[in-house]
């Protein structure tokens with residue numbers, strides 16, 4: 134198994150501590166079996182998310198010192214605008230403090246009660262913001278995404294036929310928005326092909342529906358297009374990114390992922406003269422802050438402007454996706470199922486395959502997450518029925534298409550030895566999986582985005 138060596142060396146280190154097995158048993162019980170309730174310092178390897186957990190470069194840290202903290206018209210704002218427009222080719226870009234802030238600012242301008250939003254797959258916060266606006270989300274991901282063991286390229290794609298069916302069934306006037314999530318996080322960080330982006334954009338235009346790119350992991354997506362879509366083999370990542378964005382009318386972006394910073398987001402409108410721009414600025418001033426900082430410090434915008442370029446560096450991306458491929462290859466050797474081929478920001482282990490005797494409403498994904506913490510102090514999160522939650526209209530537990538435990542890998546943070554610990558822990562759990570008979574029940578839950586806060590108990 135080849136490990137692509139790091140295209141950097143380490144200058145600053147952060148010590149880790151490892152609790153004993155007994156201590157971890159106590160901690161997870163005190164956390165009510167919800168890994169979001171654990172303290173970061175009690176996790177040896179923290180794979181809860183790849184969002185905001187990345188290591189910045191020396192250039193970015195130098196940028197932090199150069200950050201201009203002017204309330205209005207800071208030079209860091211203009212630097213960020215220049216980088217954003219250069220890479221994405223959009224006429225208007227609004228900084229916001231993170232991805233969901235972009236969703237909160239723009240979704241209510243396009244969605245309301247009685248409307249629908251269609252996506253290849255909504256991430257949980259995008260789904261929540263569609264529901265908060267009064268509309269209803271509909272996922273139309275391709276069928277092969279739902280079969281984790283089926284290796285197919287671009288399992289993040291939209292099912293075009295299904296999308297058109299939904300548009301006709303609900304009526305084009307009732308579809309407020311099409312959202313293309315790249316990469317498709319909930320389907321396992323699976324990429325979307327350029328062809329699919331193009332086709333979705335043609336269909337959305339045909340029915341006069343605006344298309345928004347949920348672009349958190351756009352650079353990883355571009356890497357997959359270069360690797361797997363033959364006509365892009367010799368095209369630079371920057372040019373691929375430019376073409377991907379050319380198919381959107383809008384984009385929302387959590388910059389906490391592929392732009393390798395700890396905080397930040399962007400909201401783009403292709404046409405700077407669109408009437409949406411003034412409304413976005415107004416919402417931003419109310420919710421986020423004046424439109425030349427949008428909830429960010431000048432130093433954050435400066436680091437973000439630099440990270441936009443570091444994130445599309447081809448050597449970096451080869452190493453980055455190489456880490457996923459290495460971990461996935463170790464799981465292949467051990468016969469552990471995951472969403473395959475491996476996606477861009479983590480390995481999504483198929484917990485339903487590891488615990489076939491535990492039903493969806495006992496949350497097999499969460500079972501594996503708890504076991505990983507007990508086994509090796511590894512913190513992960515459920516991407517399955519536990520995360521999906523209840524039907525907003527009937528209150529009934531929904532059954533997710535998959536039961537994943539997500540090992541999301543922060544950027545430029547962990548080494549090959551850490552990846553080996555992850556693989557070894559999964560192998561050890563697989564060997565005793567049949568001894569874990571039951572899952573969890575929820576003893577308390579809030580009405581929306583429950584997985585962040587809910588309490589659980591073993592059955």
Ligand code: F0G
Pocket residue numbers: 181182183184231232233234256258259314315318347349386387388389397398541
């Ligand atoms: N869209 C996608 C595809 C995401 O993955 C996320 C966040 C967001 C939007 C929201 O962005 O967190 O900056 O407000 N995903 C993180 C994750 C939290 O762990 O996958 P945010």
